[in-house]
Amino acid sequence: MITFLELLVNGISIGAVYALIALGFVVIFKATEVVNFAHASLLLAGGYLVARLQPLTGFWAALVIGVAAAAVVGAAIEFLIIRRANVASHSVLAIVTIGVDIVLTTELTRQIGTEILALGDPWGDSVVHLGEVTVAETRIVALFTAAALITLFLLAFKYTGWGIAMRATAEDSETAALMGIRLGRVSLSAWAVAGALAAVAAVFLCVFPTPGLDRGTSLAAIKAFPAAILGGLDSTTGALVGGLIVGVTEALMTGYQNQLAFLGRGIGDVAPFLVMVVILLLRPAGLFGIRETARV
Amino acid sequence: MSDLHETAATGTEARAVAVRRRLTRPLIWVAAAALAIAVPFYLEGFWLQTGLFAMSAAVGAIGINLLTGSTGQLSMGHAFFLAIGAYAYVYFSADPEQGARQALGGLGLPTPLAAVLAVLTAGVAGGLFSPIAGRLKGAYLGIATLALIFLGQHLLFNATAVTGGYNGRAVPPLHLFGLTFADTPALVVMDVPFGALERLWFLGLLLVLGAAAFARGVLRGRPGRAMNTIRDHEIAAGVMGVPVARYRAGVFVLSSMYGGLAGVMLALVFQRTVPDYFGVFLSLDYLAMIVIGGLGSIGGAVIGAVFVSMLPQLLTRYSDSLPLIAEPGSGGVSPAEAARILYGAAVVSVVLFLPGGLAGLFARLRAGGGGRTGRPARARGLRFSSSPTPTPSPDTRS
Incomplete structure (x- = not known):
């Protein structure tokens, strides 16, 4: 029972991190209808910068710079490539992001090489005892940070002018443009926000109990794809629920590996994808996704 | 839109172009065939092996182009079907053996039968995924098929009785019509020793031609039109009586069989199957191939396959004389990484600057120096629009 609770808490906390990644993914999809396969490399870029800068500037400054830089990278991809690709079908844009991902990931993994970069975070490997349940401090921080960021984002999405512009664009971009919303800014900001969220997630993916940032980190980020799609690509709620499902599934399957x-070994890595397949079989649009209807 | 240009060409001009093409086309084909047949007699093993990889990649790329280019369904799971093809061939054809550490299963079937069964197995695997492949569209399917990659890797590492686990398995050579596709027994043709690579070269050529001809038949006929309509306008396709879900599932199965055939070819060339090879990067390679070559075009798939699969080999071979490229492991940009960065960038720039890919570029050049009266280069792939504002498709509006 204790093991189960520990695994559950860990699962929820890592799930919250996946939710952060998935949220950025969904925001990009809602604003620009692009499925961003370069998301994993955005995350890697953010994490890499934090890891490289922290010996020079200390953790917090590095974190701020890393998050800002990932936002800039995201915005740059939108501004330099997505905006200029003059294609009618969004599937082609998805392939463009694959191209971007290949370039970024290859270069970053080359820079990382065989090293495992420590992030120098202030929590280290200390643990917290809640009754008999032992949880790493980083996991608690991850959970609260993710929850705070997600709440902040949802509030902004609901109440600020930016959020309203974003939602209007997602609803009907032509009408939104006629109402004076500048679509370019909306999509630019969506990519920037997604990049920033991914960088924060990168930090929590690489701290204790994970040894640090290595070339496998982008593979860990790929697990956020099933999180986004099983909740429904066009639903922010779906991203949160999907993230939690993926996190908990992964933690439990890894924890009970021996049973x-x-x-086979390593089932924890496959489990999120199997859950995704099962859910897509039952609900092709995801748990919270809106089944697309079309008027003829 | 582009049809306007076609009618703009006056009758005489069109006729002259047609006559010229009728004369030059067979010549080009004869020259290409002669060149392809001459290659094993002159070039060394390295080039043959590189060429064989390109042939296997060409078959796989034609398959995924049917799915992604012609039907508009993204798949990241192509590597899975290659793995199925390669490992199924090994399993069906190998004799069971009691290894030092583990027992390897095998059915010991005749190798041509094993190859056919391997392709069919890949098709069955695609069919098992068809409830999802039929219902999801476009990039959604792309993410869903990521599951296949991870599932595949898991199976390859864990089902050791079939796959040999981490170390992989040796591939039994193919025996066809009394000819063994291996270095022994020795065979000398016109003073050139014909080893495994030389023999496989001709088999590979035949398979690529066959795969291309079949895909051409599919695309030119009724199914091809249905597939393109699904890609361009799903609802219109449904209204005109195309069973959209069934077609999507069917094309997925067909493309996975192409993947399986590519896997069999790859196994025969490699002579050993290793699980690491069939990861997510291989799938990305295939997507890069069809975008660079030209979405929806068979020739484009072949060109893209040659480009993407030969680039790392060429860079490795000539890494000493190329600037900016270092020996593998020396800290600089290794040839494999340089190749990856190059074709990643190629994917992006093709979409930005070269609608229709390399195939589209060739078509435009052939049409006569960019003249407006020639045959317009038309991307048959996912429609790249030539006007500044893309026509809104149902894809772009909700």
Whole structure:
């Protein structure tokens, strides 16, 4: 039971981090209808900068710079490539982001090489005892940070002018443009926000108990894709629920690996994808996704 | 839109172009065939192996181009089907053996039968995924098929009785019509020793031609029109009586069979299957191939496959004489990384600057120096619009 609770708490906390990544993914999709396969490399870029800068500037300054830089990278991808690609179908744009991802990931993993970069975070490897349940401090911080950021984002989405512009664009971009909303700014900001969220997530993906940022980190980020799609690509709520489902599934399957030995080693890495397939079989648009209707 | 240009060409001009093409086309084909047949007699093993990889990639790329280019369905799971093809061939054709550490299963079937069964197995695997492949569209399917990659890797590492686990398995050579596609027994043709690579070269050529011809038949006929309509306007396709879900599932199965065939070819060339190779990067390679070559065009898939699969090999071979490229492991940009960065950038720039990919570029050049009266280069792939404002498709508005 104790193990179960520990795994559950860990799962929820890592799920909150996945939710951050998935949220950025969904925001980009809502604002520009582009499925951003370069998301994992945005995350890697943010994490890499934090890890490289922190010996020079200390953790917090590095974090701020890393987050800002990831936002700039995201915005630059939008401004330099997505905006200029003159295509009618968004599937082609998805492939463009794959191209971007190949370039960025290759260069970053080359820079990282075989190193494992420490992030120098202030929480280190200390743990918190809640009754009999032991949880790493980083996990608690991750959970609260993610929850705070998500709340902040949802409030902004609901109440600020920026949020209203974003939602109007997602609803009907032509009408939104006629109402004076500048679509370019909306999509630019969406990419920037997604980049920043991904960079924060990168930090929490690489702190204790993970050894640090290495070339496998972008693979960890890929698990946020099922999180986004099983909740529904066009639903922010879906991203949160999807993130939690993926996190908890992964944590439990990894934790009970020995009891699940008949499924083979490393089932925890595959489990999120299997859950995604099962959910897509039942609900092709995801849990909270709106089934697309079209008027003829 | 582009049809306007076609009618603009006056009758005489069109006729002259047609006559010229009728004369030059067979010549080009004869020259290409002669060149392809001459290659094993002159070039060394490195080039043959590189060429064979390109042939296998061409078959796989034609398959995924049917799915992504012609039907508009993104798939990141192509590497999974290559793996199925490669490993199924090994499993069906190998004899069971009791290794030092683990027992390897095998059915010991005749190798041509094993190859056919391997392609069919890949098709069955695609069919098992069809409830999802039929219902999801475009990039959604792309993410869903990521599951196949991870599932595939898991199976390859864990189902050791079939796959040999981490170390992979040796691939039994193919025996066809009394000919063994291996270095022994020795065979000398016109003073040139014909080893495995030389023999496989001709088999590979035949398979690529066959795969291309079949895909051409599919695209030129009724299914091709249905696929393009699904890509361009799903609702219109449904209204005109195209069973959209069934077609999507069917094309997915067909493309996975192409993947399986590519996997069999790859296994025969490699002579060993290793699980690491069939990861997510291989799938990305295939997407890069079809975008660079030209979405929806068979020739484009072949050109893209040659480009993407030969680039790392060429860079490795000539890394000493190329600037900016270092030896692998020396800290600089290794040839494999340089190749990856190059074709990643190529994907982006093709979409930005070269609608229709390399195939579209060739078509435009052939049409006569960019003249407006020639045959307009038309991307048959996912429609790249030539006007400044893309026509809104149902894809772009909700």
